[in-house]
């Protein structure tokens with residue numbers, strides 16, 4: 057069992073857990089993820105390993121509540137346990153001294169981009185990070201990102217904080233500054249990765265994205281996570297999760313993510329009803 | 340072998356007329372096809388004690404029993420059948436367990452008709468002795484008694500063995516080596532043991548409680564299980580040997596890499612590999628959604644592509660998940676189908692619609708990217724190919740479309756590359772199977788052995804167990820030759 061050591065709320069709908077997982081804490085590298093199953097009836101869901109503390113034997117997970125499993129995770133408290141955690145899974149990010157790397161995180165995407173920015177920084181790169189959110193309240197990990205970046209640009213869709221606009225606008229202004237960029241790493245919602253890649257491509261910038269397709273086993277056994285990259289079917293859990301941003305079929309990924317929308321909604325409805333029954337109010 | 344009785348003692352007089360000359364092979368009662376097609380409960384019910392004793396009396400206790408050579412793990416078949424016949428069920432169970440730690444499983448899923456039963460001498464003139472059914476009976480009987488006998492475990496040898504994968508191959512090695520006094524730890528990638536027995540073969544053919552119970556027996560032999568441990572990621576083989584103190588490793592990681600057809604439309608929503616479809620349903624219990632969280636598409640019309648056991652399991656699962664129509668699309672004819680006859684027969688009885696000599700060429704989607712139909716072409720059999728089977732060739736102009744909302748691709752599995760990729764020293768063949776010596780299972784790395792589907796490609800439970808058995812002998816010798 058994997059005990060939760062601490063729990064914080066970073067923003068409305070975003071929780072930060074430190075969970076006991078000693079071997080994973082020692083082995084994990086930037087870009088890797090775990091699959092967890094909360095309890096005996098739970099689904100297996102993937103989450104990025106945001107950070108780890110090998111001495112304490114813990115890993116850090118940052119979770120956006122979007123459905124039954126992630127809401128249930130949000131209800132756990134320090135001292136509770138998660139039944140199964142498998143990892144570290146996926147290929148680690150290819151880290152080397154590229155020169156200047158721009159790390160872009162949109163929304164919850166800041167969490168998975170953070171370990172990559174940290175590793176890039178440690179490898180001697182000049183790291184310029186862009187983090188974006190819908191509004192100031194939803195902005196997460198600003199302090200963390202500052203620590204691993206030579207420069208941090210923040211953007212909000214509504215202009216309530218930092219640049220008024222999308223992360224692509226922020227990238228455009230870095231390009232306009234005449235900055236020489238050697239690599240772009242972009243993680244966030246699919247449209248954000250798609251448009252970031254398009255912009256990067258226009259400017260001939262190599263781009264890495266991290267894909268979040270629906271997974272089951274995470275070991276390459278089922279093929280459920282497959283996405284077309286460069287016209288070939290790739291298994292995100294073992295061939296990725298990172299791919300060349302210019303090669304990914306984003307529309308197919310978006311489509312495949314929607315495979316279970318009806319059932320996910322049904323699960324959420326039941327979950328909500330149970331909540332009302334238990335707490336006398338809808339959370 | 341024990342001495343041979345002069346004639347069959349008449350233990351059956353209570354249930355069978357004494358003079359009746361030839362006792363027919365005893366049938367196992369089954370759930371009615373049209374009822375069982377809508378539930379996940381096991382199809383056959385198994386023998387009663389009486390029926391089992393009658394069936395056991397059909398064995399003539401050959402002096403040189405051919406059946407034993409037909410069994411890859413070499414069970415003393417007349418030995419255990421004799422004890423059933425004589426009503427010594429406990430003793431029968433003990434004899435069985437000496438060579439097979441997973442009898443309730445093998446009795447259910449072994450292709451007996453091609454292994455032990457095909458060589459049974461009774462089979463020359465009549466139907467062979469129902470060895471598999473008796474095996475299943477005795478294992479179920481012992482489990483139902485509630486007390487499973489644990490054999491004596493040799494004193495600790497101080498040697499530590501790591502097993503990669505809790506499938507039948509790994510479980511066999513684990514059990515054998517634990518009995519010999521070695522300290523055994525099984526590392527399993529998933530959260531449950533059993534490999535294909537747990538995630539692939541459906542509940543209605545192999546109840547998961549039985550898999551759990553037989554794994555529990557292996558646990559009671561002193562084997563430790565670590566779940567969620569993907570070797571190659573969690574620990575590498577080198578780390579197991581050098582840092583974690585294991586003296587030898589057995590790799591039984593199976594053939595878990597699904598093949599797709601590479602036809603247009605294969606990434607549409609509603610196209611599954613059989614592995615995914617079955618894993619969602621079996622391991623994750625999607626059939627019980629929303630009590631279990633994992634979803635599976637609620638299909639009405641399903642096409643399953645392939646003609647093996649995996650295809651039959653997928654088709655029968657689709658029916659039980661509520662589909663109205665399930666087509667089994669296979670490019671050759673019925674005689675070339677690799678599935679067991681029993682499975683084909685069960686599938687037909689339940690109402691699976693066989694579309695033989697048919698090959699899919701394209702899957703078509705709607706505006707949301709969901710499967711709406713499949714374009715197929717009719718085939719005819721031409722000259723024999725390399726496999727000796729007549730090669731199916733497309734009939735030009737015979738394309739037609741079938742309306743389906745789900746397609747399950749069950750055309751085979753390759754070797755999962757995860758572990759070899761993490762271990763470049765581990766030699767593989769061009770299909771990615773780990774190279775291992777026939778007799779011993781020794782790989783290209785010292786002290787590291789392998790067996791089962793990862794070595795021979797997708798095969799059978801009992802072959803995986805047979806490989807585990809021979810590897811465990813070699814591993815024991817190797818372990819005992821070490822100074823520790």
Ligand SMILES: Cc1cc2nc3c(=O)[nH]c(=O)nc-3n(C[C@H](O)[C@H](O)[C@H](O)COP(=O)(O)OP(=O)(O)OC[C@H]3O[C@@H](n4cnc5c(N)ncnc54)[C@H](O)[C@@H]3O)c2cc1C
Pocket residue numbers: 089099100101102103104105118119120121122123124125126127164167168267268269270271272297313314317320321
């Ligand atoms: C490699 C990878 C790393 C990820 N890292 C993070 C992270 O660090 N933080 C974070 O908040 N989220 C992360 N995600 C996304 C996270 O896995 C999903 O948000 C989560 O599975 C939703 O589950 P649910 O039951 O709460 O919601 P549901 O209502 O079941 O689903 C909501 C949406 O989440 C996606 N989803 C559902 N089930 C799965 C599944 N089994 N596997 C993958 N996606 C699924 C689908 O797109 C679905 O439409 C990551 C995904 C991947 C593939």
Ligand SMILES: Cc1cc2nc3c(=O)[nH]c(=O)nc-3n(C[C@H](O)[C@H](O)[C@H](O)COP(=O)(O)OP(=O)(O)OC[C@H]3O[C@@H](n4cnc5c(N)ncnc54)[C@H](O)[C@@H]3O)c2cc1C
Pocket residue numbers: 448449450503504505506507508509526527528529532533534535536539540541568569570571591592593594595617648649652755757758790791792793797798799800801803
């Ligand atoms: C649907 C289906 C139906 C079948 N029906 C029959 C039948 O009726 N009769 C029959 O005899 N055979 C049948 N088979 C074939 C049979 O199940 C296999 O041949 C047999 O299970 C192979 O055993 P194994 O131990 O080699 O591997 P598996 O059973 O595949 O087990 C391998 C295990 O290793 C684990 N693993 C993989 N990689 C790693 C890693 N890196 N680290 C840790 N663990 C790892 C896997 O998660 C898995 O649990 C069927 C197969 C399928 C798919």
Ligand code: SF4
Pocket residue numbers: 409410411412413414416439445446449450451454455456470471474801
């Ligand atoms: S294990 Fe399989 S082959 Fe061996 S006796 Fe039993 S049914 Fe026959």
Ligand code: SF4
Pocket residue numbers: 397398399400401404405406407416417458459460461468470
């Ligand atoms: S070959 Fe048939 S009759 Fe002979 S011992 Fe084996 S099961 Fe009995």
Ligand code: FES
Pocket residue numbers: 270271272273274275276277278279280281282291292293294
């Ligand atoms: S999640 Fe099953 S192959 Fe990737």
